[in-house]
Amino acid sequence: MEVKNKYVTINDYINGTPMESDFSICEETISLSSGEDNMINVMVVKNLYISVIDGSGVGRVVESAHPDFKTGDLVTGRLHWGEYTVIKGVGVEFDYDTILIKRLELDPLGFPLSYYAGSILGSSGLTAYGGFFKVCQPKKGDKVFVSAAAGSVGILVGQYAKLFGCFVVGCAGTKQKVDLLKEKLGFDDAFNYKEEIDLNSTLHRYFPNGIDIYFDNVGGEMLEAAIENMNIFGRVAVCGVISEYTDKTKGPKPDMIAVIYKRIRIEGFLSVDFKDIYQEFISTTVHHLQTGKMQAIEDISYGVEGIPTAFVDLFRGNNVGKKVVRIAED
């Protein structure tokens, strides 16, 4: 079999905030003859949806010499930024994505396939679920602050926290996002951090009785301000540091004396560590979706040509909810 594959390349090491001009669209021809000696365990996947931040996506197997996958299987996992993904080698490691592959083979449960492309039923969902329930160890009534609350993970953390019985305030960077959080997603309150001058006093205003849990997606000054406003035994789940990815000098200088006397726990995590609660995450989230208690908010771009802008937009804060690129119709 031979197919044309359009894909995205990065021109050079990106210094600072990425721009569209850092990327190029290329084309190659992919050929695969199943069963040849040097092609053991190789398969070609036609990409359907791609999540640009972690490269996870959903695709359909179009050619396979891998014993566990056959042509027509719906799979999810780390896919390339292109029309096709060639997965090579003996002992390909799928990690927890293997579970998703099997699930999708059986039944996507009637949900859009995009939900599995690093979205609410994929890595963002698992990150939010595990980060909130395992790392933050919430108690009912806890006062929860979520930064980048209209982002792919924040938007889910806030919903889980509300359903669990917490008081939840989110921050975001536009009025549209703030309105979405308050009016559609049930956050108790939300604010536009770009309109605030002193984050310390802003957080004090929204949390006059202090913060118990801070789900951190941004790092930097917001983390410092959250620690200032934290209650004793407060927990900080460090999920992302968008303010630092492009400028390391913006890293936080948390008040460690406060960390001691308030016994604050600050903990980083990755969704790959939550394999053991994957089934619980899926069944809980599917239930919330089916009963209308949770909403998936997706921001969809189209085509391989749409990938660079979709990626760059994440750093500009242009996405609302999960940024997914639809590469092809199934």
Place this chain on the structure above:
Amino acid sequence: MEVKNKYVTINDYINGTPMESDFSICEETISLSSGEDNMINVMVVKNLYISVIDGSGVGRVVESAHPDFKTGDLVTGRLHWGEYTVIKGVGVEFDYDTILIKRLELDPLGFPLSYYAGSILGSSGLTAYGGFFKVCQPKKGDKVFVSAAAGSVGILVGQYAKLFGCFVVGCAGTKQKVDLLKEKLGFDDAFNYKEEIDLNSTLHRYFPNGIDIYFDNVGGEMLEAAIENMNIFGRVAVCGVISEYTDKTKGPKPDMIAVIYKRIRIEGFLSVDFKDIYQEFISTTVHHLQTGKMQAIEDISYGVEGIPTAFVDLFRGNNVGKKVVRIAED
């Protein structure tokens, strides 16, 4: 009863590193008539040993109108920087020190009373024990780094960690301390941080396979370097930040991206949170002392006049082990 009481006062708000001239020695007359209406629950304690950093100490009750204490009781708890401590009021709160008071009433187990003055069988011991076993959650074979390792808490953490089966390296600020750690206390290695230029590469040299646990007594640059050298799922117990007490600008700027991808947990704590393991701490530590497996290293000064220098010395790093001031013979 009437007694003369020599005591220490602080002249003014201390800005920066404290000096002897920040303190004065005063004298007052204390009188107490037990049983008077306005004297309910008052007692006067003659101070025997004082721990200058947290004010805990050991003393003997010399006059009491408190129903739970009688003249002659040996007590421990928060005592004043002076020859006597007057404890006033209904509902005096002793917190976990109450347990110590009862223990000492019965039997100081043959150990020097100084051990209970915030030392190995007091708050430093409980801080080290709880901080290491509860906060750090060690596994046998873990590679443990302790800063200010010849200080009151560090010196005990290193010993607990070795007895538990960890690999332990400590840092301190003089050759004398480094030698003590390596030659007398069984640390696997130790170094003088003042002789190091680049703490990142220093830690890499002592931990070529990375750090699993960092017991932090100093904060600042050392915390940053420890995080750089940390293994995945590393734990940082934040016990003290001596580098920051006198200069907040020296606070650390930890690499939060590393905190995420290495899933590092950074946690502050106080010994008052370890009430539930107090009995376990005492029995384990008493056993280690009685079998010669642990050593209490104390640095003793004498008299109320010795308190200011004892305190100031902590900031100069002059103490080796627990700094205790002996106020009077029992």
